[in-house]
Amino acid sequence: MPELIIPWLAGYENSAPVRIGNAAYQQLQIDVLGEVIDAMAQARKGGMEITERARALRPIVLEYLSKVWRELDEGIWEVRGGRQHFVHSKVMAWVAFDRAANGFAADGSNESAQHWRKIADEIHADVCERGFDHELNAFVQAYGSKRLDASLLLIPLVGFLPVTDRRVQGTLRAIEDRLLIDGEFVLRYETENPGDGFPPGEGAFLACSFWLVDNYVLQGRYAEARRLFDRLLSRCNDVGLLAEEFDPLTGRMLGNFPQAYSHVGLINSALALSREMGPAEERAEPQRPHATAEPAFGAE
Secondary structure: OOOEEOOOOOOHHHOOOOEEOOHHHHOOOHHHHHHHHHHHHHHHHOOOOOOHHHHHHHHHHHHHHHHHOOOOEOOOOOOOOOOEOEHHHHHHHHHHHHHHHHHHHHOOOHHHHHHHHHHHHHHHHHHHHHOEEOOOOEEOOEOOOOOOEHHHHHHHHOOOOOOOOHHHHHHHHHHHHHOEEOOOEEOOEOOOOOOOOOOOOOOEEHHHHHHHHHHHHHOOOHHHHHHHHHHHHOOOOOOOOOOOEEEOOOOEEEOOOOOHHHHHHHHHHHHHHHOOOOHHHHHOOOOOOOOOOOOOOOOO
16 A cells, blocks of 8 residues: 655654555565465464465465575565665575475475475575674674664574574574663664664564563573563553553553564463473474584584
8 A cells, every 4th residue: 555644643642754554565575475485384284285276376486586585675674774685584585495395305396395495505505604793693684784683583483593503592692682671672673773764762572572482492491481471471451462562661562552463472482381392393394404504602
């Protein structure tokens, strides 16, 4: 829907500009295609039969993605400051080809499996080479950037690298140092001069805090995971709902309300804490050995 700014409306508590429509419909968001292919893979793992429509859609998505994964995009946060090579977008492109390769291999279509695995491995190597900053000892928001991004918490959750990898552990520590507020709220990214087309500063995006819970579970830090989850759960309103963001300074919810993304995060974390195998373990396919995988310090 075309986006318009309505200048004569002040907005809730003067939160101008008031917009109608959403310019994001014109954006390129490569990560969404990875989500689509992964959803198909997870449905199949859950026992659902692939429909004829899904069978027809999968090669179209994969062929298109094989052409655009190298391009800049606006990414998961729909930035308005220009396209970048967002690491999360590349990771989700890898997810698409990884799941496709595994699926075709399971069907006995070895030629197709090898074709998509080759692209997956190419993306994996590209991200590990260009998306990791050795000085920060962390993956970064975009190629060539020094900025951190909470979407990097999804790297182990989708199976791109195991949680034991030293680069994943370094990224988690960096996010704890630079994006975590009061040990509870995780910012989407560093908001000072973010290059996202918005004024500096925003509330904490609640889904990101639940991603941190899931990372703690994968690392075996169950007490920290449960403590953080309980604190986040206490932020629900009187009927158990959450908004998109939370303002740690005022204790108020911000943004879209209720926000499905926040509740999906809550449910996933609850299952992660209450099951022997939670959604993060179920979502990530069994790890294939990567030539670029690095063990944690002290690991043999």
